Amino acid sequence: MKNSYSSKIEPRPGIERVLDSSFYWIAKILAFAIAGVLVWITIQVAIKAMPAIQEFGLGFISTSSWNPVNSQYGVWPAIYGTEVSYLIAIVNSVPIGWGVAIFLREEYLPPTVQRVIVFLVELLAAVPSVVYGLWGIFVLIPFLKGFTPLRGPGMLPAALILSVMILPTIAAIGRDAIINVDGGLRQAAVGLGATRWEAIFQIILPAASSGIIGGIMLALGRALGETMAVTMLIGNSNKVDTSVFAPSNTVSSLLANQFAEASGLQVSALMYAALILFFITLVVNILAQLLVTRLQKI
Helix, strand or coil: CCCCCCCCCCCCCHHHHHHHHHHHHHHHHHHHHHHHHHHHHHHHHHHHHHHHHHHHCCHHHHCCCEECCCCEECCHHHHHHHHHHHHHHHHHHHHHHHHHHHHHHCCCCCHHHHHHHHHHHHHHHHCCHHHHHHHHHHHHHHHHHCCCCCCCCCHHHHHHHHHHHHHHHHHHHHHHHHHCCCHHHHHHHHHCCCCHHHHHHHHHHHHCHHHHHHHHHHHHHHHHHCCHHHHHHCECCCCCCCCCCCCECCHHHHHHHHHHHCCCHHHHHHHHHHHHHHHHHHHHHHHHHHHHHHHHHC
16 A cells, blocks of 8 residues: 655756756866866976976085075075974964863853953954064064073064964864864763863863864964064074074075075075975875874774
């Protein structure tokens, strides 16, 4: 006997199938186009860098001399400054960013006040880098001179400015990741006798770890590529100095300072430096994606 309650699924109209298929192929083409643009940029930079690659080889990475008069170029001080500055920035900003994310999620304040603070934290990300640089010159450096051996622009003020610049990214994405954690996990932890902080550190943060790590890696990408504020504060010295109070350099600031007056082999050397910075950023993003994928499987 035929079930009177059974319903027959009506076929979708042809126009809907066409629209769905069109959207699928447009999205696929655009995705490949983005990858194609990235590959095209890499190829163009590599072509421009080829004379320096042929001239200096891998020794360009380990050499410290940058002398356009004698056509001697080495990017090791800039690589060293790039690595040290973003490591200091990450060490400073990650604990503060996590604390801000937890504070803004755990409703310690009235909702109205909390929304204002969330807006102000996110507004920090919209401040132009040149404004951070000016603030560093006229406020941060004089402040640090009062109780440190700092005598002017150097690694420390540049790294601290980077910390402030990437802080809103870490805090905002971390807060969103914590909000997206299932509320039942917190209730279950509290029901089993966990305190508020035990639930946060043992349940909520591990559950949100993939999003939190993703936010840190996104902030790290900005720290690696930041140019204007770092150029204004780091001192732009092509020497390796282990003191954070001494002037230093980064690959980005090297490119910003040198390109305007560069010519000939110097342009190729700068392109070689840009290719190295691209490779460092690519490695960091690949490692970040592997880490996020691993955390999602836990």
